[in-house]
Amino acid sequence: DAKTTQPTSMDCAEGRAANLPCNHSTISGNEYVYWYRQIHSQGPQYIIHGLKNNETNEMASLIITEDRKSSTLILPHATLRDTAVYYCIVRVTSNTNAGKSTFGDGTTLTVKP
Amino acid sequence: EPEVTQTPSHQVTQMGQEVILRCVPISNHLYFYWYRQILGQKVEFLVSFYNNEISEKSEIFDDQFSVERPDGSNFTLKIRSTKLEDSAMYFCAGGTGFYEQYFGPGTRLTVT
Numbered sequence: 001d002a003k004t005t006q007p008t009s010m011d012c013a014e015g016r017a018a019n020l021p022c023n024h025s026t027i028s029g030n031e032y033v034y035w036y037r038q039i040h041s042q043g044p045q046y047i048i049h050g051l052k053n054n055e056t057n058e059m060a061s062l063i064i065t066e067d068r069k070s071s072t073l074i075l076p077h078a079t080l081r082d083t084a085v086y087y088c089i090v091r092v093t094s095n096t097n098a099g100k101s102t103f104g105d106g107t108t109l110t111v112k113p
Numbered sequence: 114e115p116e117v118t119q120t121p122s123h124q125v126t127q128m129g130q131e132v133i134l135r136c137v138p139i140s141n142h143l144y145f146y147w148y149r150q151i152l153g154q155k156v157e158f159l160v161s162f163y164n165n166e167i168s169e170k171s172e173i174f175d176d177q178f179s180v181e182r183p184d185g186s187n188f189t190l191k192i193r194s195t196k197l198e199d200s201a202m203y204f205c206a207g208g209t210g211f212y213e214q215y216f217g218p219g220t221r222l223t224v225t
Binding site: 032034038041042043044045046049087093094100101102103104105 | 117148150155156157158161169171202204206211212213214215216217218219
């Protein structure tokens with residue numbers, strides 16, 4: 001699976017958009033980009049995933065650059081409860097790799113009042 | 114909204130003892146996983162399970178570990194002879210397909 005690089009930490013004001021970047025310059029054509037978050041030692045929480053198109057769900061938006069070498073997770077209106085460690089994971093998704101997610105250090109997002 | 118549940122929330126055991134950690138995935142999940150997180154370290158993949166057999170396992174998942182889904186609902190992780198270094202949070206996860214995984218709240222295992 002491709003290696004990802006994320007900033008160690010970020011701050012965001014409550015109510016503002018949080019934009020979390022991820023670099024995955026060695027991504028392969030069959031690798032998806034996944035985002036998870038972990039709030040204070042709880043179980044990781046799935047947020048969103050994508051292959052090459054931008055994706056949006058009720059939690060967030062995922063913007064993937066055209067060359068797929070980087071992506072940005074956008075939380076449109078951050079709240080204090082969004083304070084967490086956010087993980088960007090890149091992995092092949094197939095029946096021979098049905099879930100082996102490799103978690104890195106992630107980005108610690110702190111949402112401030 | 115259904116959630117993955119895990120029991121117990123905290124297990125304390127003595128070194129050398131066997132422990133069984135239990136997970137109840139969401140009913141329509143077909144793929145099941147165990148991960149662990151040693152305090153202050155990264156979340157680590159242990160094993161994936163599909164169609165009643167192990168799909169993939171990590172180097173951590175040695176002969177001391179086993180998984181099973183005996184009754185079609187519970188998904189268990191057994192550690193036969195616990196070591197001090199097995200102390201960690203153990204997370205179960207499930208999914209309906211190859212994509213997203215839904216994690217449980219974890220079981221904190223403390224080996225003394």
